[in-house]
Amino acid sequence: MSSLDARLDALRGSSPPVPHNARTLAALTANPGCDRRSLLDAAGIDKDALAAHLGLPRPLRKSRLALSHDVAFERQVTGPNGAELLRLLRETLGLTLPEVSYEDLSSVGDANASSLQLRYSRTRALILSAARDPSDARTLLDHPVLRLTVAGHQAYLEPDAIAFQRHDTAQRQGTFHIVEIKSFAVIDEADNTKVTAAVIQAAAYVLALRELLASDGHPPDHVSDSLVLVTPLNFSDRPTATLVNALQKIKSLSRHLGRLRRLPELLDQLPPGTTFDLAAGPDEIPTRPRSDLAAALATTRPRYTPGCRQHCDLAFHCRSEARNQGRIEALGTEVRDDIAGLETIATALALTDGHLHPSRDQAHIVQALRHAHQVHADLLAGIG
Ligand code: SF4
Incomplete structure (x- = not known):
């Protein structure tokens, strides 16, 4: 450690x-x-x-009812032996019948930190095997574990599944897709905060998978920018899969991760x-x-x-x-943004009523605050 x-x-x-x-x-x-x-x-x-x-x-x-709904939907999609999920992936990614196969990693180890490490090691071995040899038979990994560097620290992540799409043998390369299973119905993809959250989540998995593959010399384009989002079809309990482009969220998350303050620095404080x-x-x-x-x-x-x-x-x-x-x-x-530089309400009030003298940097903020104060006083006088 x-x-x-x-x-x-x-x-x-x-x-x-x-x-x-x-x-x-x-x-x-x-x-x-x-x-x-x-x-x-x-x-x-x-x-x-x-x-x-x-x-x-x-x-x-989340309520117990919502949690059990999530679990029931995921079980419906992934069991038995991922049959339904494989059907959806065949349709969405165009997998051919002979190339689909399924491996569930949820039973590797028990539910503690060392189990995450074990599942990560197993996931890593399977992914690298598929990346090095596109004819590898394993197409779908259920409950894999990935690792992402967050603020200089290794964070374990658990995507629902990773699908491997083989390309023709001439290309000698396959593409990995992150698969997320969500029990909410998608009515309008462009205006759905839950879809946005799922895409951000998938963006982290994409970065983690790229980190894993990069450690073995594979380029980032081995992992697709699009996630396979599995949700109920409309308001039914029938699952459907959609390819959702996560490129912008991948770029944005990558930028934010790069800017995070280093953990040792925070711990030292x-x-x-x-x-x-x-x-x-x-x-x-x-x-x-x-x-x-x-x-x-x-x-x-x-x-x-x-x-x-x-x-x-x-x-x-x-x-x-x-x-x-x-x-x-x-x-x-x-x-906060309008009066950036002032930390407390008491300071803002004291500057506004003249109990404190503004520094040169604060002059324009104080002018705006006094103007707002005057407008407020005029309004009150008008109401009175
Ligand atoms: S300030 Fe930080 S810790 Fe507190 S609620 Fe916001 S994000 Fe959470």
């Missing part, structure tokens, strides 16, 4: 790691400047469990001994005092915006913190 992994394990404490998923990856592009989230995600910390222990609403929690361990007792109930956990969170730098509610389990904690500290970002992204 590297020293970076050991430091992240210490942050997480006794709980098993939660791998990156659709939300954590979508959040990377939504709020790349949040150090708190970068650290928690890199350490595989269950943010929903933190929110629950802090006694806060959990904005992203934490006080020694910082941990987010909930210290679960023998009955699995956390024993860590809430105030202690909140104090540990306060050692990390958040970047709250109201949009956090769409993608982060800790949104209500960070919102209260931003409000209690009177931080500008609690008022929204537009206000």
Whole structure:
């Protein structure tokens, strides 16, 4: 284990790691400047469990009914032996009958970190075998595990499936496709936030698969820019597959990943001994005092915006913190951007009413604030 992994394990404490998923990856592009989230995600910390222990609403929690619907649809598509999925792939990718075959990796190892490593090693061996020898019989890998470098750290990712499409033997090359299975109906692909989240998720899998193949000298175009999205047909429970172009999201995610601050730098800023361990007792109930956990969170730098509610389990904690500290970002992204450079509402008010003198850089912001204040006062006078 590297020293970076050991430091992240210490942050997480006794709980098993939660791998990156659709939300954590979508959040990377939504709020790349949040150090708190970068650290928690890199350490595989269950943010929903933190929110629950802090006694806060959990904005992203899915109902049991929704979860079982997801599982039932995925089972319908992948079992038995991926028959339905292979049929869909034959139609979507034009696979010929003799070349389809199926390998399920979900049974490799058990449900812990070493199992992820085992499944990654097995996935890697199968993928490289297919890449080196396009006549390799394995066409569909179910429940593979990939690895992506996120802020200098190896994050394990679990796409639903990877399909290998053989080209003619003259080309001596095949193309890998990421397959995602989602239980939501797609009515308008261009205006569907769930499709966008699925595409961002797939973009991360594409980058991870390219990283794997690059380690063996294969070029990026061995992995398609298009994902195969399997969803129910309209509102029925019949699955259908669509090829969705993920090129823009791949480019955007790649840019964001490149800009993420390095983890060692963030870890160095934490006080020694910082941990987010909930210290679960023998009955699995956390024993860590809430105030202690909140104090540990306060050692990390958040970047709250109201949009956090769409993608982060800790949104209500960070919102209260931003409000209690009177931080500008609690008022929204537009206000934060309009008066960039001012950190608190108290400072903005003091500059507006003249209790504080603006620096040269702040002069134009203060002028705008005073104008807004005058408009507000005039409106109130008019109403009165
Ligand atoms: S809710 Fe908090 S931890 Fe999550 S992204 Fe927003 S600021 Fe960061």
